[in-house]
Amino acid sequence: MDLKEDWLDSVHIHKLKKNRVELVRDLLPDPVCDYLLAEYVISQEEYEQILYCNQTTAGRNRKLLDILATKGPNGFNEFRTALLADFKWLVDALDSTPPPPSKPLPVESQTKSTITPQTSDVTDEDIDVVVQSLLTSGSLMSWKFVARKLGFKEDKLNEIEYRSPRDIRAQIYEMLFYWRLENTYRARHGVLCDVLVAEGRIATAEMLRRNHMKKEVKLEAS
Structure with a gap:
């Protein structure tokens, strides 16, 4: 991964971390996972790990966010699209989160x-x-x-x-x-x-x- 891709990744991971409490609390994982599976963002195995290996909605959401953090900017953008229909307030929260502070030069x-x-x-x-x-x-x-x-x-x-x-x-x-x-x-x-x-x-x-x-x-x- 080059420096530009690394920076882009850090922006989206930063947004997921900053909004993790709200995402874990408010998200309904089933329709979101259905969309991400259909768009090949997550695999069938990851789909089952998220929905069938966790007994609570919060646990499913945590697993979803952990997996999503490995999917890069494109995965994040598909996740954002999946939220638009039913979770507009979460999209607004993600969009309004500023990027991480830039690192000082050595x-x-x-x-x-x-x-x-x-x-x-x-x-x-x-x-x-x-x-x-x-x-x-x-x-x-x-x-x-x-x-x-x-x-x-x-x-x-x-x-x-x-x-x-x-x-x-x-x-x-x-x-x-x-x-x-x-x-x-x-x-x-x-x-x-x-x-x-x-x-x-x-x-x-x-x-x-x-x-x-x-x-x-x-x-x-x-």
Whole structure:
């Protein structure tokens, strides 16, 4: 599993964990398992483990969630679809759960020789700043304008939307993480700032530049 897939997996596992109490309490496992079996998300053996090896509804739900956590983003999306008809409040709870906090970069990856305001790598902190900026904009689709200027095609944007329906925050995070991972030599701080300026997000670009300048000064002083 590559870094992008690992991050996507962590987002969906995080949502299942954060909402586990409500899912165990409110879910009726039989129709959900019927749907997941029909869509080949779970096997016949897993279906029987969930429904026939647990005496209580809560026990069945716990087993279902434990198995679902191994099925990746596609399994999670099918689970979400299975809930739409009869458990809309659980779908809303899953959709409104923010992704897990991004991990800080390891200290050894921050070297004096590579950090300059224009050519330094895009950090997780930069991504957090951009995500917050795009979420507070007037249009929830404004992240797509940024994505297109970063080189994304429409089919990739549609794929991102499909994986995290109605979760704009997760969509923006995936877009930026994917851009950074797939553009090793182009995913630089200066490129991201130029795109933000072109989209009228001058204050956000200046914030990123100031943050990188501060890091450069600290590294030179150390």
